[in-house]
Every structure is written in structure tokens, then in C-alpha cells.
Amino acid sequence: MSTQKATSALQESNDKYEEFLGGLRLIWVGLKSCSSILDRTALYKLFSEKKNLVRSFEGAYKVNEVGAVYFEASGSFVVTVRESKDADPVVRVECEFEAHLHGTKPLPKGFVERFVDSEFQLILVPYARQFVSSTTAQMSIPPLVLPLSTGPSESSETEKIRTRRATKVHAKTR
Numbered sequence: 001m002s003t004q005k006a007t008s009a010l011q012e013s014n015d016k017y018e019e020f021l022g023g024l025r026l027i028w029v030g031l032k033s034c035s036s037i038l039d040r041t042a043l044y045k046l047f048s049e050k051k052n053l054v055r056s057f058e059g060a061y062k063v064n065e066v067g068a069v070y071f072e073a074s075g076s077f078v079v080t081v082r083e084s085k086d087a088d089p090v091v092r093v094e095c096e097f098e099a100h101l102h103g104t105k106p107l108p109k110g111f112v113e114r115f116v117d118s119e120f121q122l123i124l125v126p127y128a129r130q131f132v133s134s135t136t137a138q139m140s141i142p143p144l145v146l147p148l149s150t151g152p153s154e155s156s157e158t159e160k161i162r163t164r165r166a167t168k169v170h171a172k173t174r
Helices: 003-022 040-048 109-117 121-138 157-173
Strands: 025-038 054-066 070-082 091-102
Touching: 003 109, 025 121, 054 109, 054 121, 070 109, 070 121, 091 121
Parallel strands: none
Antiparallel strands: 025 091, 054 070, 070 091
16 A cells, blocks of 8 residues: 555545544543552651652443443552552542443444543543542541643652642641
8 A cells, every 4th residue: 555545545534533532522421440559557647757659540441332322441549558569559530430432323343432531531530530529538648639631640849849738738727
């Protein structure tokens, strides 16, 4: 296949995918499951010793069901805070959100999978971020503010200072 034909085929595929995206309608998003753990003593010790904390925010997405004009997919999220990459977490929050979307008939399964693997996080991550922030605040610890996308992230010196300040402010308001 010539380069020009390959480029033309790719453009046609991208145009059809854009058409697919334009026909999507989000019907609902809902929390499916959640859990959390907190080792308050260990967390206090890390804060009082001004240790660097390693925070991770990871997500995994999957297609659950595909119908003629709809599909359902979910995203599972895990947030951990620990002293080091190898240490047990002192804070762990897990949640799974499901979503139901409608589209124009027919729904190509390849396009649904492509959407769930790429753009779907734009829908679910805000729900996960809000859930984790709210849940950690209700644990009576400084709320975890998470990045706009999922993936492993180590805390920086700036983040460590911000966490310490938040702890001091939080302690003053009690």
C-alpha cells in the first residue's frame, strides 16, 4: 500500500471515529464500589517526622457491555499514600465508577474500545478525584487533591510542603 493510500485510509478512519464521538450521549455515571483504609498512627508519624510521601493515583478502564445503540464501561481507581514505593500504604482509597452511554447505530466495538482506552478517563476521573478528596476529608485528614489524569506520580518537595501546611491548617480548625 502506498503512503498516500495509507494516509487516506487513516484519515477516513479518524473521520469515522470523530463521527462516532459526535454521536455519543452520556446517560449516567454512578459509583459501583468503594473502600478505604487509614493507618492514622503511621500517617501522623510520617507528618510529624516530615517524611517525603509517595502518592499514586492509578486507573484502569474496561468495556462491560456493548449493545446496538449503547454501551457500558467502568473505571477502577486506586489512590495510595506511603512513605516509600515499597512501604505499606498509610492511606488507600479505592473506587469504581460505571457509565452508560448511547450512540448512533451501529456502534463499532473497535471504536467503543478506543474511546474507553483514551477519552473515557475525561468523564470518570473528575468523579474519582471528587470522591477521593471528599472521602479523605471525612477521614479527618487533609483531603488528597489529585492530578487531572491517572498514572503513577511521586510527590515533589512542593507537594510535601503543601501537605504539611494543610495538616497544620486542618489541626487548627479542630
